[in-house]
Amino acid sequence: MRATGYPVTWKRSRHLLGVLLGLALLAYCIKDLRLADIEELGQRLNVWLVLPAIACAFGFLIMRSLRWRLLIRQQVPVTFLQSLGLFGTGNIFSISFPAGTGQLARLVLFSRKLNLRKTFVFSTIFMEVVFDALTLVIFIIATSALAITIPERLGDYQFETIGWAISGVTLVGVVGLYVMVHNQRRLERLAGHWLRQPAPKLYIGIRKFIRSFARGVELLRSGQHTLMALGASVAARVSQLFAIWFLLEAFGIRLPFAAAAIILVVNTILLMVPITPASVGVFQFAVTTSLAAFAVPRGDSVLFALCLHLVELTPIFAVGLTWLIFNRSRPSDFRPPDDRTIEDELRDEGQDQFGNPIARETR
Numbered sequence: 001m002r003a004t005g006y007p008v009t010w011k012r013s014r015h016l017l018g019v020l021l022g023l024a025l026l027a028y029c030i031k032d033l034r035l036a037d038i039e040e041l042g043q044r045l046n047v048w049l050v051l052p053a054i055a056c057a058f059g060f061l062i063m064r065s066l067r068w069r070l071l072i073r074q075q076v077p078v079t080f081l082q083s084l085g086l087f088g089t090g091n092i093f094s095i096s097f098p099a100g101t102g103q104l105a106r107l108v109l110f111s112r113k114l115n116l117r118k119t120f121v122f123s124t125i126f127m128e129v130v131f132d133a134l135t136l137v138i139f140i141i142a143t144s145a146l147a148i149t150i151p152e153r154l155g156d157y158q159f160e161t162i163g164w165a166i167s168g169v170t171l172v173g174v175v176g177l178y179v180m181v182h183n184q185r186r187l188e189r190l191a192g193h194w195l196r197q198p199a200p201k202l203y204i205g206i207r208k209f210i211r212s213f214a215r216g217v218e219l220l221r222s223g224q225h226t227l228m229a230l231g232a233s234v235a236a237r238v239s240q241l242f243a244i245w246f247l248l249e250a251f252g253i254r255l256p257f258a259a260a261a262i263i264l265v266v267n268t269i270l271l272m273v274p275i276t277p278a279s280v281g282v283f284q285f286a287v288t289t290s291l292a293a294f295a296v297p298r299g300d301s302v303l304f305a306l307c308l309h310l311v312e313l314t315p316i317f318a319v320g321l322t323w324l325i326f327n328r329s330r331p332s333d334f335r336p337p338d339d340r341t342i343e344d345e346l347r348d349e350g351q352d353q354f355g356n357p358i359a360r361e362t363r
Contacts, residue, residue, distance in 0.1 A: 009218075016267055018276045018277060021281065022276030023282025024281065026173065026280055026281040026284055028285070029284040029285055030280070033298075033303070037297075037300070037302075038303065043250065045250060045251065045252075046249070046252070048250075049246050050246070052246045053246035053247040053311050054243075055238045056240065057240070057314060059236075060237075060239040060312070061084075061091070061315040061319060063086045063233075064087065064231050064236045065087035067232035067233055067236070069087075070228055070232065071127055076114050078114070084319060084342045085326075086110065087319075088318075088319030088320035088322075089319075089323045091270055091316045091320060091322040092317060092320035095274075095316070096278065106125065111304075119334065127229075130327075131230060131233040132268075135236075135237050136269070138144060138234060139261065139264065139268075139311040151202070189242065196238065207319060224304075225316070237268075240264060240312075244263055244311070245260040247307060247308055255294055262293075266289070266290045271283065279351065283309050284309065287304065287305035287308060287309075288305050289299065291304065291305075
């Protein structure tokens with residue numbers, strides 16, 4: 001078997017570090033929580049407003065699954081329920097397994113169930129990240145245009161600066177993808193010119209990667225499809241925005257609607273890179289920090305953060321576990337070995353046990 005660059009012990013240590021960091025952040029957030037705060041919340045919580053918050057969280061998942069369906073429709077047709085079930089299950093994997101193992105398990109799930117090349121699946125996951133970042137750019141521009149300013153206490157964390165930096169990187173990435181899609185043949189010829197003779201195996205691998213990856217970002221060739229995917233991304237974030245607002249109302253936290261937008265932007269920025277399983281600790285830190293800037297009592301902000309996290313996880317586990325039960329599958333069926341990484345899966349695709357290229361049709 002091909003040796004990997006990440007020893008098992010290092011990966012397990014990294015996973016354990018993520019778990020410990022999440023627990024440490026969670027302990028920090030709830031350290032001042034009192035039983036009296038929970039009892040007082042139970043008396044004033046409006047359960048009827050929690051239900052629309054959960055409905056909006058389902059809307060968030062549905063819109064993202066529709067976007068994913070749009071990304072893969074040119075390679076394999078799937079029904080709405082199939083895309084929703086697979087996408088929900090993939091999200092369970094991505095949040096349950098620590099660090100990058102979650103995305104790797106998601107890649108394996110989609111590749112096996114839809115019989116797609118891993119490179120293509122990786123490109124669709126990459127496109128999801130791009131559209132999420134573009135949506136963040138739209139929300140940042142919208143909050144600026146509407147004169148929604150981040151409170152001073154949040155300004156110390158430079159979230160606005162970080163947001164604009166992410167915006168710049170995203171726009172550069174989109175331009176790069178656009179250039180790649182429209183210059184695929186030139187890139188292949190350039191790789192052939194420099195690598196065909198000195199490194200034929202590397203050249204074949206790069207050519208396969210370019211072709212399969214280009215199919216995953218084929219959406220960018222069509223302005224209509226690109227706008228549809230972007231529209232689904234914006235609709236998903238709007239659903240998430242209303243979920244936050246409904247829950248604020250349910251808790252009796254009287255803040256302007258703009259506060260929900262700020263919570264959403266700060267959360268999105270801090271959760272773009274998953275460092276703890278299910279973002280435990282990081283999620284609570286982001287929400288409580290945002291609410292503290294609006295002078296919300298500590299007890300209320302901690303309980304709100306815990307409840308909001310539960311609301312956002314409910315649709316994922318409800319849909320994903322239903323799919324797993326009906327397909328008689330378990331999450332462990334799709335978990336790759338501890339010594340594998342996404343880079344290993346992409347590099348070894350299309351090679352035999354000796355590392356030699358083998359012919360394989362790409363769907």
